[in-house]
Amino acid sequence: xxxxxxxxxxxxxxxxxxxxxxxxxxxxxxxxxxxxxxxxxxxxxxxxxxxxxxxxxxxxxxxxxxxxxxxxxxxxxxxxxxxxxxxxxxxxxxxxxxxxxxxxxxxxxxxxxxxxxxxxxxxxxxxxxxxxxxxxxxxxxxxxxxxxxxxxxxxxxxxxxxxxxxxxxxxxxxxxxxxxxxxxxxxxxxxxxxxxxxxxxxxxxxxxxxxxxxxxxxxxxxxxxxxxxxxxxxxxxxxxxxxxxxxxxxxxxxxxxxxxxxxxxxxxxxxxxxxxxxxxxxxxxxxxxxxxxxxxxxxxxxxxxxxxxxxxxxxxxxxxxxxxxxxxxxxxxxxxxxxxxxxxxxxxxxxxxxxxxxxxxxxxxxxxxxxxxxxxxxxxxxxxxxxxxxxxxxxxxxxxxxxxxxxxxxxxxxxxxxxxxxxxxxxxxxxxxxxxxxxxxxxxxxxxxxxxxxxxxxxx
Amino acid sequence: xxxxxxxxxxxxxxxxxxxxxxxxxxxxxxxxxxxxxxxxxxxxxxxxxxxxxxxxxxxxxxxxxxxxxxxxxxxxxxxxxxxxxxxxxxxxxxxxxxxxxxxxxxxxxxxxxxxxxxxxxxxxxxxxxxxxxxxxxxxxxxxxxxxxxxxxxxxxxxxxxxxxxxxxxxxxxxxxxxx
Numbered sequence: 001x002x003x004x005x006x007x008x009x010x011x012x013x014x015x016x017x018x019x020x021x022x023x024x025x026x027x028x029x030x031x032x033x034x035x036x037x038x039x040x041x042x043x044x045x046x047x048x049x050x051x052x053x054x055x056x057x058x059x060x061x062x063x064x065x066x067x068x069x070x071x072x073x074x075x076x077x078x079x080x081x082x083x084x085x086x087x088x089x090x091x092x093x094x095x096x097x098x099x100x101x102x103x104x105x106x107x108x109x110x111x112x113x114x115x116x117x118x119x120x121x122x123x124x125x126x127x128x129x130x131x132x133x134x135x136x137x138x139x140x141x142x143x144x145x146x147x148x149x150x151x152x153x154x155x156x157x158x159x160x161x162x163x164x165x166x167x168x169x170x171x172x173x174x175x176x177x178x179x180x181x182x183x184x185x186x187x188x189x190x191x192x193x194x195x196x197x198x199x200x201x202x203x204x205x206x207x208x209x210x211x212x213x214x215x216x217x218x219x220x221x222x223x224x225x226x227x228x229x230x231x232x233x234x235x236x237x238x239x240x241x242x243x244x245x246x247x248x249x250x251x252x253x254x255x256x257x258x259x260x261x262x263x264x265x266x267x268x269x270x271x272x273x274x275x276x277x278x279x280x281x282x283x284x285x286x287x288x289x290x291x292x293x294x295x296x297x298x299x300x301x302x303x304x305x306x307x308x309x310x311x312x313x314x315x316x317x318x319x320x321x322x323x324x325x326x327x328x329x330x331x332x333x334x335x336x337x338x339x340x341x342x343x344x345x346x347x348x349x350x351x352x353x354x355x356x357x358x359x360x361x362x363x364x365x366x367x368x369x370x371x372x373x374x375x376x377x378x379x380x381x382x383x384x385x386x387x388x389x390x391x392x393x394x395x396x397x398x399x400x401x402x403x404x405x406x407x408x409x410x411x412x413x414x415x416x417x418x419x420x421x422x423x424x425x426x427x428x429x430x431x432x433x434x435x436x437x438x439x440x441x442x443x444x445x446x447x448x449x450x451x452x453x454x455x456x457x458x459x460x
Numbered sequence: 461x462x463x464x465x466x467x468x469x470x471x472x473x474x475x476x477x478x479x480x481x482x483x484x485x486x487x488x489x490x491x492x493x494x495x496x497x498x499x500x501x502x503x504x505x506x507x508x509x510x511x512x513x514x515x516x517x518x519x520x521x522x523x524x525x526x527x528x529x530x531x532x533x534x535x536x537x538x539x540x541x542x543x544x545x546x547x548x549x550x551x552x553x554x555x556x557x558x559x560x561x562x563x564x565x566x567x568x569x570x571x572x573x574x575x576x577x578x579x580x581x582x583x584x585x586x587x588x589x590x591x592x593x594x595x596x597x598x599x600x601x602x603x604x605x606x607x608x609x610x611x612x613x614x615x616x617x618x619x620x621x622x623x624x625x626x627x628x629x630x631x632x633x634x635x636x637x638x639x
Contacts, residue, residue: 021604022500022603022604023603023604026500026603026604148535148539154544155544156539156540156543156544157539158540158546158548159536159539159540159558159559159562160540160548160551160555160558164562165561165562165565168561168562168565168566169561169565171569172565172566172568172569175569175572175573176568176569176572179572179573179575179576180572182576183575183576183579187500187501187602190602191500191602191603193602194599194600194601194602194603195599195602195603210580210585210586210587211585211586211587211588211589211590212585213498213590213592213593213598213601214498214499214500214601214602215496215497215498215583216484216496216497216498216499216503216506216507216510216512217496217510217512217583218583218585219499219501219502219503219506219507220502220507220512220513220515221515221517221579221582221583222502222579222583223502223507224515224517224518225517225575225576225578225579228517228518228521228571228575229572229575229576232521232525232568232571232572232575233568233572235564235568236565236568239561239564239565239568243561243565246561443500443501443502444501446500446501447501447502451476451477452477452501452503453477454477454478454481454503454504454505455478
């Protein structure tokens with residue numbers, strides 16, 4: 001006896017362009033993968049990304065040979081670019097989980113056509129983020145010292161340290177993101193298996209699909225699993241950047257030791273993550289002609305979330321400064337005064353321009369409905385959020401309590417090569433993903449079609 | 461049981477979800493229980509008519525989460541209090557507030573792994589062979605067609621009458637599924 005469902009399903013028309021059928025949706029999305037023809041856009045982007053990746057490999061080799069001195073990290077700024085990039089990358093990942101988990105729980109069906117590649121973005125961003133603490137150790141082959149396991153050295157990690165919390169938070173985040181992404185892929189892998197022409201792809205997709213056959217019994221369990229995973233991933237995504245912010249707030253460094261860092265970091269993470277979603281979606285849909293599936297409405301909604309989180313971030317900047325002034329602590333006041341007027345004032349005001357001033361253009365519908373302007377503003381936000389992390393880390397460390405120990409940070413070419421190298425790494429993984437796997441969730445887009453609705457007269 | 465030994469069941473193909481749900485509803489009302497539908501996307505109403513809403517997955521996930529939380533907390537307690545006690549600025553060894561984060565993270569990790577393992581286990585995946593794939597048209601089940609299969613193990617199954625019943629349900633095509 002199923003109880004009558006009172007809540008109407010939300011209207012799902014206008015999410016994607018009219019005129020699609022189950023067949024054309026399937027064909028259009030899988031055509032990107034199921035073809036021998038690789039578009040010039042893909043090859044060109046991949047080549048550029050691959051060249052950037054070589055920068056990462058070269059700097060990693062030099063780093064292992066010579067040590068972390070090849071970077072600009074000197075006392076007192078020992079965190080420099082490595083931790084800036086770590087926080088930046090992991091923040092970018094957050095939008096993917098927000099789209100796939102939180103928007104699923106909130107029944108926002110428009111997410112269906114952007115969640116797949118946003119989740120892939122999460123996965124690859126976390127991979128890039130994870131590289132930085134490892135490289136920053138200088139001896140990455142000793143990373144297992146961070147894990148608690150019975151060992152002959154008779155030492156164990158200190159569970160009171162936020163850096164150990166970070167290890168657990170980031171590895172959990174990477175694992176759960178991978179599982180969530182893979183579970184979402186299973187039905188589409190089945191579709192690709194059934195459509196594959198040559199033997200190798202048939203077997204590859206066949207093995208990955210694990211014999212998925214779209215059975216109603218399986219779908220019912222699958223839907224439960226998706227909801228549960230979303231429910232699990234929601235607190236996780238909020239916790240990950242919270243734990244990252246603990247790396248700062250638990251320390252007593254002026255400019256870090258503040259209770260509102262967790263929400264401030266999470267908002268900033270989603271802000272930069274949606275910027276990355278837009279920066280990827282806009283060129284992709286143009287290159288592959290997917291404007292019917294990733295519509296202007298998707299871009300506009302993402303822009304609105306960007307605006308909302310951007311305003312939270314702006315509020316955080318104001319509160320941070322106010323708290324520093326109101327605290328009466330000369331060190332806190334000095335830290336913020338130095339940010340605004342000291343040696344890093346150019347970066348500070350550039351960051352305010354990128355993160356606080358520029359996004360206000362998103363208030364205007366005209367601006368939001370232009371993909372080109374949205375693309376530019378997403379790049380501006382990505383730059384701004386990177387600068388924010390740079391400001392927090394470098395200015396606070398460079399000028400803390402005792403002026404005699406103050407010293408500025410100067411990035412070397414290897415700092416830049418490592419940073420741009422991870423952008424290459426990210427893009428290489430991303431372009432391999434869009435070539436080999438459906439970048440839009442085929443089965444979830446099918447549910448958006450008007451034909452997918454079962455007509456009322458049968459319910460009885 | 462008049463089924464032939466080489467028959468898995470009878471499968472009907474439908475062109476839209478409404479006729480599939482109608483047919484599944486009728487078959488269930490007639491008393492068929494060993495039946496399954498195959499669709500390119502999840503259909504809520506199908507779970508209603510086939511009475512598929514209950515499954516054990518939430519319990520498995522709860523179990524995974526509890527095991528994860530206990531593992532996380534006890535591991536930290538064991539390491540910090542018993543195995544490797546260090547005095548950090550006079551703080552108590554059992555400083556539970558600082559254990560919360562790793563306890564939480566491991567709860568999430570174990571629960572997520574339990575969800576995926578539970579999903580695969582309850583669905584019986586990976587499954588390298590299944591008879592429904594013997595139907596040539598079945599590859600459309602992952603594209604734009606909807607299938608209903610009444611299995612030969614059902615006590616009411618009879619190749620002729622069951623096929624005729626499915627044909628009467630505005631099916632596009634009805635075929636026998638070889639085992």
